[in-house]
Amino acid sequence: MIHARNLTKVLRDGSIESTILQNVNLDIEQGEYVVILGPSGSGKSTLINIIGLIEMPTSGELFFMGHEVSRLKDRQRSNLRRGGIGFIFQNFGLIDELNVYENIELPLKYLKYSKRERQDKVANILSKLQVSHLKHYFPKQLSALQKQLVGVGRAIITNPDLIVADEPTGNLTSACGNKIMEVLSSLNEEGFTIVMATHSALEADRGQRVIQLFDGHVVTENIKNRL
Numbered sequence: 001m002i003h004a005r006n007l008t009k010v011l012r013d014g015s016i017e018s019t020i021l022q023n024v025n026l027d028i029e030q031g032e033y034v035v036i037l038g039p040s041g042s043g044k045s046t047l048i049n050i051i052g053l054i055e056m057p058t059s060g061e062l063f064f065m066g067h068e069v070s071r072l073k074d075r076q077r078s079n080l081r082r083g084g085i086g087f088i089f090q091n092f093g094l095i096d097e098l099n100v101y102e103n104i105e106l107p108l109k110y111l112k113y114s115k116r117e118r119q120d121k122v123a124n125i126l127s128k129l130q131v132s133h134l135k136h137y138f139p140k141q142l143s144a145l146q147k148q149l150v151g152v153g154r155a156i157i158t159n160p161d162l163i164v165a166d167e168p169t170g171n172l173t174s175a176c177g178n179k180i181m182e183v184l185s186s187l188n189e190e191g192f193t194i195v196m197a198t199h200s201a202l203e204a205d206r207g208q209r210v211i212q213l214f215d216g217h218v219v220t221e222n223i224k225n226r227l
């Protein structure tokens with residue numbers, strides 16, 4: 001589903017160049033749960049943003065669902081992203097002015113689903129994540145765990161090909177973080193393909209495969225949980 005070849009990201013600030021990612025190669029197949037593990041500053045967010053078509057690499061190739069996407073224009077990338085990729089952010093990324101229902105509904109509006117279809121889909125997701133009772137609440141009225149459950153709902157509402165999660169438990173207590181990890185594991189069991197960035201080796205254990213990053217390089221790749 002995703003094939004990255006020699007991905008490199010260089011940032012320039014005046015005359016200073018910093019290499020954030022160097023020659024990263026990876027392959028992610030449909031249905032996998034892959035964890036990108038590394039310390040702060042190792043390049044996890046940059047890599048996950050490139051895989052999620054938010055950022056462009058400086059060089060290298062990226063194939064998403066058979067298409068080379070590393071050089072697409074902003075509009076083409078955002079079109080692919082809208083239906084195909086669901087993001088879960090450390091800071092939840094909810095819109096304060098929209099209630100829970102409207103936050104989850106928003107990606108469907110961009111995709112021009114009818115009101116009726118939106119109602120059915122959002123009701124299903126609210127019930128699946130056991131947050132139906134919160135549908136009229138605004139983000140500031142929610143606990144951190146509730147916010148992240150809504151973040152998960154918004155990410156999966158379009159039934160995306162890929163879920164990208166960047167430190168999804170970074171603002172949660174460990175008990176709440178565990179709950180989100182359980183939700184991600186069960187989404188993967190349902191068939192969702194997941195790529196998650198974390199600095200926690202414990203959380204990395206949830207994935208089927210761990211790609212370790214250090215200073216922008218892939219240092220090891222471990223395959224586990226394979227029957």
Ligand SMILES: Nc1ncnc2c1ncn2[C@@H]1O[C@H](COP(=O)(O)OP(=O)(O)OP(=O)(O)O)[C@@H](O)[C@H]1O
Binds near residue numbers: 020039040042044
């Ligand atoms: N837009 C930017 N401008 C300048 N430096 C940046 C930018 N984006 C990332 N960096 C630098 O690139 C390096 C990698 O950042 P990145 O956020 O990808 O790492 P990370 O592993 O996700 O770290 P963290 O867990 O702290 O978010 C860091 O040293 C960071 O300071």
